[in-house]
Amino acid sequence: MRFNSFYKQNKKRTEMIKTKQKNQEDFSLELFTELNENLHNIKKLLDEPSDLMIREFTIGNTDHRCAIVYIEGLTDKLLIDTSVIKNIQMETEDSDKKLADKANDVVDQFYNKVLSIGKVEKVLSLDQVSYAILSGNTALYIDGTDQVLIIGSKGWENRSIEEPISEALIRGPRDGFIENLQTNTVMIRRRIRDANLRFKSYQVGRRSKKDLVVAYIDGIINPDIVKEVNRRLKTIDLDDAPETGFIEEWIEDNFLSPFPQFSHTERPDKAVAALMQGKVVILLDGTPFILMGPLTFGDTLQSPEDYYERWIVGSLLRMLRYLGAFIAVFLPALYIALVSFHPGMIPSKLAFSIAASREGVPFPAFIEAFLMEITMELLREAGIRLPKPIGQTIGIVGGLVIGEAAVAAGFVSPIMVIVVAITAVSSFSMPSYSTALAFRMIRFAFMGAAALFGLYGIILAYIAVNIHLVNLRSLGFPYTTPFAPSFLRDWRDLVIRSPITTLTKRPKYMQTDDEERMGNKKGGQ
Amino acid sequence: MVKKLTSLLILGVLSFFLTGCWDQVEIEDRGFIVGVAMDLVEETDDESDKPEGKYRYKGTYQFVVPAGLSQNGSGPSGGGGSEKAYENVSSTSDSLLEQARNLAVKMSRPPFAQHLQLLIVSEEVAKEPRSFRNIMDLFIRDNEMRRGIIVMIAEGEAGSILDAQSKNESLPAIHLSDIAENTIKNSEMLSKVRLGFVHERLVDQTSFVIPKVTMEGQHVNMTGAAVFQGYNDQMIDFINGDTTEGLNFITGEYKGGLIKTKVEDELVVYDIRNASRKIRVDVRNKESIHFNIVIETEGIIGESFKSLDYANPTVLSKVEETVEKEIKRKVLETINTFQKDLQVDALGLGGYLQSEDYKTWKQIKQNWDRGVNYFSKSTIHVQVKSIVRSSGAVFESQK
Amino acid sequence: MKSFEYGDEEIGEIEIFFIVASFMIAVGVLTLPRLLAESTQFSDGWVSLVIAGIISISFIWVTAKLASRFPNQTFFTYASLICSKPVAAVFTIGIAIYFVALTAYETRVLAVITKQYLFDQTPLEVIALLFLLVVVYAVSGTRVGVIRLNILFLPIILVIAVLLMLLNIQYFEVKNLTPAFTTSWAGYWKGTTESFFSISGFAGLLFYMKFVNRPKKAPKYAMFGVCVPLGLYLLLYVMAIGVFNTETTATLVYPTVELAKEAEIPGGFLERFESLFLTIWIMAIFNTTSLAYDVSLMAFCSVFGKVKKTTFIFVLTPIIYLVAMFPEDVGEVELMAKFLNYPILIISIIIPVTLLLLAKLRGIKGNG
Incomplete structure (x- = not known):
């Protein structure tokens, strides 16, 4: 009931707002020839915000009024002062030209002669005006016309171009995109x-x-x-x-x-x-x-550095990443499967020492692994949330202290700590953060499968993931290409990265219009 | 439709969480068996109505005690009375599987044989008719067993060998199976025999040898071998280290060892690094089959009591000659033992005959090393070619 | 969110190569060395295998040739053209039923082997059900998805098979292979018939050819496809004989798995290679099973055009499961295999050959 009434109230309120906007008589969404009216309208539309600047002045030595409207902070002030206000106030005066009688011609004159600014356009509706102002442009109203000139004056404080934090490279350009x-x-x-x-x-x-x-x-x-x-x-x-x-x-x-x-x-x-x-x-x-x-899946394990370093190094690093991906997904699951289901697969001496180290651990391997993996994920999450210096400390405190203490307390076995650590390190080696997240997620699914059916569970889960992948598309392209709709040519730049000189063509699976990357066969544009 | 299907799938998968995991046994809850020894206890009562095997065996099973292992690893924390890393448990029955199941009554951790490394069968068991193969059956049949289990024949009681102590290895079974790898240093040992090999011999009915193991005080000794007759898989006798060495030369299993010779009445030891052999068969007459064995060895002078100038080719060839003679003597002695005393072709010569002249082989197969025993009647020539590759770091160590 | 088509419902000749190859590699290879060792002496089985391979290759050529005559047409459509519609319907439904039975058989054998080598207590029913669910997931997706799975898995399967052989080289004894050619003619014949069924023609080609974009090339690639399992079988057979010798091979239930049991991984970071081998081999069996299921679905759908694929899946899956669980012991499973062998003769030899001959005689051609 309570919820219901609240909902009703809410509905009423939204209706009120709607009617307010519709029936508002004190301003109109049209442009008028009268400057005051226009300024009133724009003020009312934006509800007279504190950062709205309206500057009225006269053109040259005439009494013809005009006004510029902009949002403070979104615009380049210097540009407005020197190229708009100054020009309008000074130029016409100096040239001693008669101001055109018709206000519409003034607009044209300003557009053609006065405003020494690259981006100027005429608009005819208040909607466009407000959008322009809100995106950092300046509106120039001239009395007597319903045309408004929009002056491109965007210029706000930006973060400077910095090195991208999320994708650091040893070798490669250091600039990264910004918010602009x-x-x-x-x-x-x-x-x-x-x-x-x-x-x-x-x-x-x-x-x-x-x-x-x-x-x-x-x-x-x-x-x-x-x-x-x-x-x-x-x-x-x-x-x-x-x-x-x-x-x-x-x-x-x-x-x-x-x-x-x-x-x-x-x-x-x-x-x-x-x-x-x-x-x-x-x-x-x-x-x-x-x-x-x-x-495609192959892209997720590639890093630009593969191309910047020499090709042998690049290829080896890529293979290392494939290995990393394998470990990140499968290692805890394999640990569970081997320890709980197939201890015969572990080399005898290692099996005995794992058995010895698990002596007194109260949980089955799955619970043990699950606890540690969750702890690991928590640490990672905590490390990201906290300020950088503390984040690192948490990493060390968490990783070392919790690991050590958990082993000492007989909570988990030392081997488990190694497994978790290697898994974590491997998942950090993924160049794509969102892929690493996906791997982290399916890791738990694999662990569950391993806990239920050992290796059989793992392989069935693996097949299921593959079924999902072959049916998955990105923008209509099969996710597993060029592995599964096989394009052998593209394998040159997949698990290994062949020398640049051999990569003469663009990926075939992309079905591009122009396949040649090098040579003068086709692309002379 | 698809939605229904997926929900059905999810339900199906979820139901497994309810049923639990059938095969999940944590690693520390398993009783790892690493070694098994089989001894003969007695013959069973034939008159009994119960279905029984002919013999009762005592199986000694070596279980790993992981806690003991970790104590050894962590050093002196445990103080003086450190726990043993293994526990030998015995069980007596006519069926091996029953023995193993009986262990479950005694041990908190159910027996788990996937890490079984070593199987020792006592001489007594091996010498009884059919006994050896009956014991092997479980090990070959059971999926838990590997084909790489090492098989040995114990002189005397087998069970006590699983107590052989070693400072390096805390598990006697591992200790023993590691010793079996040492054939590269000692040629009087037979190379390790895997269960798979035994299986093949049981099926193809050729005679074979299995390493012998004996207790000498606290230590084990693994020189010599047990010889088995192929058609009934019954052990005939042991052969000593010397004969084993000759056997290794003939079978081509010679991995490395030494030959002691006397040159000018002083001892010179030839250290063999590489040996190979070729066998030719000549079957003109099945009554007298000729085998020609050419043995080639490569080695260095390992020890020389006599100061000889090894830079001199004539000296070298003289040494080589004595070495050849010595090897030939050993090999001929071995051949003599097998042909005349044991009358069993564990040398694998029958196999050569089979691939050389299959028709003849088919005729005499049943009488090869039994019955008429063509093997004993065949003539075996031995040629030895030894090369001294170097004399070590010096030509002469003294003047 | 509708996605735009990217060569969907269209496959190349490489895909034909892959599906032919991976359809044949399944449970047959696990027992094949035994079957050959039982009927031939020493390493003579390779002769039988090669003869069987040549026969199989020639019939796969006939099959592919027939199907490529009618590009972009379902088997049912062109079979109705050649003979009458009712006959075509009987053929198609017969093939569909055969593949349903094959799906059930593969599921059962997988469950048996998995239970024997990977599990101890887990019930057979559960193992089979899980596997079947995954197969159902695969076939309820797109058809090309099933084919792409084959492409993804086959290399892994071949790698593990090659690894199996490499690890066994140390136990390989050339002595076990000789003497050569001692087998009697009857032995060769028996070996040929036994091994023919393991690399017998893949009638699914009759259906998949509809999607091939260049049908002219397909017969060649289909023949190459048979060469992969043929080569693999030859190597595995010779390996088994070299490692175990013929008599022992004849006594082993699954000689190929036993080979894996024999193998020891150098460096010893993993023991019991047979568990790993079987785990990977599950993918091979999965490939065959999903293809078989997919073919039967395709066959049913082509005859009953109005019924949706998912409906068939709903109806067929429980049937497959029940059929798979029907045999009570290993002997009955073997019997099931024997029963499944006879239809192969009809499906992959008699049907393609008669249809192709009739098509040639009557001069019926597809419109492509």
């Missing part, structure tokens, strides 16, 4: 001077109206991908998308899957590499993380 969309597109632009590099703009968020850019290289990308991405992005209906994660979840193929179907990065070089492979890149304003798709 424009800076991010610039970073891509600076790396690809191809006329075919396309940035397609979208707006997401009913209320937040954030800019979203889809980048791809025309002529490389399979046009179907662009169409598909476009179709999916059009379906987005959110009130806000604070991070690309929202976009990802909205447009991914299977939201029930533990595996990510888009990769994300804050490294421009990674984004560029994806573009060059014929992938699509999605950038969102307000987050340094961009999305890249389609994603």
Whole structure:
């Protein structure tokens, strides 16, 4: 009942708001010729926020009034002062030109002659005006006309370009994307001077109206991908998308899957590499993380460093990562299976010493492993939440002290601590954070399977995961390609990374428009 | 439809959580058996109505005591009275499986044989007709057993050998099976015999040898071997270390060892690093089959009591000659033992005959080393070629 | 969220190669060395195996040739073209029933072997049920998904098989292989018939060919596909004879698993290789079972076009489970295998050959 009444109340309230907006008589959503009216309207629309700046002044030495409206802090003040206000106030005076009689012509004159600013446009509705102001532009109202000039004056405080924290590399570019969309597109632009590099703009968020850019290289990308991405992005209906994660979840193929179907990065070089492979890149304003798709399983274990280091090293590191992935997923499960079901598989002497070390441990191996893995996950979570210096301390305190004490207390066996530690280290070696998360998740499923049916459980779970993977798609591309719809050519850059000179073609599984990466056979653009 | 299916699947999987795990036994709850020894107790009463085997065996099972192992590992924490890392438990029955099941009554941890390493059968058991194969049956049949279990024949009581002490190894069974690996240093030992090998011999009915193990005070001795007749798998006799050495030369199992020779009345020891042999068969007449064995050895001068100039080729060839003579003597002695005394082809010569001339072999197979015994009648020639590769670090250690 | 099609419902000739190969590698290989050792002497079994292989290859060629005459058509469609519709329906349903029975048989044998080597107390019913559930999960997905699983698993299976052989080389005795050619003709014949069933033609090709995008190349790749199990069987057989000798091989229930039991991993970081081997081999059996189930579903769906695939899965799965659990002991399972052998002759030899001949004689061709 209580809930019900609350719901009713709530409903009433929303209705009230709606009617308030609709029936509000004290302002209108249209533009008028009268300056005062316009200013009143914009004030009322935004409810006179404290950071709204309205500066009224006269044009040149005439008495013709005009006003600029902007949000303080979102705009480049210097630009407004020197290129807008100064020009309007001074230029017309100096040139001693007669101000055009018709206000509409004033607008044109300003547009053509006065405003020494690159981005100026005419708008005709209050909606557009408010959107422009709220995104950091300046609105120039001129008395006597219902046309408003929008001056591109975005300029707010940005985080400077820094090294990406989540994807540190030893060798490779040090810059990372920031929260500003424009800076991010610039970073891509600076790396690809191809006329075919396309940035397609979208707006997401009913209320937040954030800019979203889809980048791809025309002529490389399979046009179907662009169409598909476009179709999916059009379906987005959110009130806000604070991070690309929202976009990802909205447009991914299977939201029930533990595996990510888009990769994300804050490294421009990674984004560029994806573009060059014929992938699509999605950038969102307000987050340094961009999305890249389609994603295949092989991609999740690759790092840009594979290409920056020499190919032998790169190949070995990749194989190491595959091993790491295997350990991260299977080791605790194998421990459980071997210790509880198949001790015959453990070498005799090791088996005896495991038996000795488990002497007095009260739990079966599964509970033991589960407890330790949960502890590990908690430590990791705690380490992330805490400020950096404390986070590290927690890692050490947790890892060493809890591990040591648990063994001393006979709570777990020392072998278990080793297993957990190796698993944790292996899962940290994954270059993709979201893949590492997926692995961490399915690790527990494997542990459960092992606890019930030993190796048989593990292999059945493995087959089941594979069944899921072969049915999984990313932007319509099979997740297991180029392994399972086999493209042997692409194997050159999969588990191993062949020398750059042999990678003359783009991945075949991407079905790109232009396959040649090197040589002058085709791509002379 | 698909939703229903998935929910059905999930329900199916979940139901297993309710039923529990049938085979889950924690590692510390298992009684690891590492060694088994079989002794003969008595013949059973034939008149009894109960189905019984012909003999009653006493099986001694060596269980690992993990706690004892860890104590040894952690050093002097346990003080003087350190716990033994193993426990030998005996059980008597005519059936081996019954013996093992009887152990479950005595031990808190049920017996688990997947880590079984060693099987010792006493001479008494092996010499009784059919007894040896009956014992082997369980070990070959049971899925818990490996085919790599090492089989040995004990001179005297087998059970007591599982008490052989060693400072290095806390488990006697491991100790013994490690000794069996030492054939590279000593040629009077037979290379280890795996259960799989025994199985093959039981099936193909060829005669074979199994290493012998004896207790000498506190220590074990593994020189010599037990010879088994192929068709009934019954042990005939032991052979001594010397004969075993000759046997190793013939079977090509010679891994390394030494030959003592006298050169100019002083001892020179030839350290064999590599030995190989080739066997040719000549079956013109099945009454007199000729075997030609060519043995080649490579080695170095291991010890020389006589100061000889090993840089001199003539000296070397002289040493080689004496070595060849000595090897030939040993091999011929072995052949003599097998042909005349034991009358059993454990040398594996029958196999050569089989692949060389299958028709003849089929005819005489039943009379090869029994009945007419063509094996004893055959002539075996031995040729030895020894090479001294070096004389060690010096030519002469004294003047 | 609808996804756009990416060569779905369309497979290449490489996929044909993989499914033919992995369909044949299953439980047959575990017993094959015994069957050959029982009927031939020393290492002569390879002759039988090669003859069986050649026969199998020629019939897979016939099968593939027949199916590639009618690109993008189901077996039922073109069989109705060649002979009448009722006859085609009988053929198709017969094949479907055979593959249902095969699914049940594979499930049962897997459960038997798993219980013998990996478990002790766990009931057979549970092992089989779990396995069947995973198979159902696979076939209820996309059809190409099943095929892709084969591609993913086959290399792992081959690697473990090669590893098995490498680890056994130290026990391999060339002496056990000789003397050569001592077997009687009857022995060779028996060996050929025994081994033919383990690498017998894969009639599923009749159905999968519908999805092949370049049917002209497919017969060649199907023949290559048979060569993989043939090569593997030859190697495993020779290995078993070399390690155990013929008499012993003939006494072992599962000589291939026993080979794995013999093997010792150098460095000794893992013992009892047979557990690992069997665990991986479950994937091979899974491949065969899921393909067999998928083929029977395809056959049923092609005849009863209106019924959904999931409905068939719902109906067939309990039946498969019951059939799998029907035999009471190992002897009855062997009997089941024998019963399953005879339809192979009809399905993979008589049906393709007669249909191809009729098609040639009547000049019926697909519209592709």
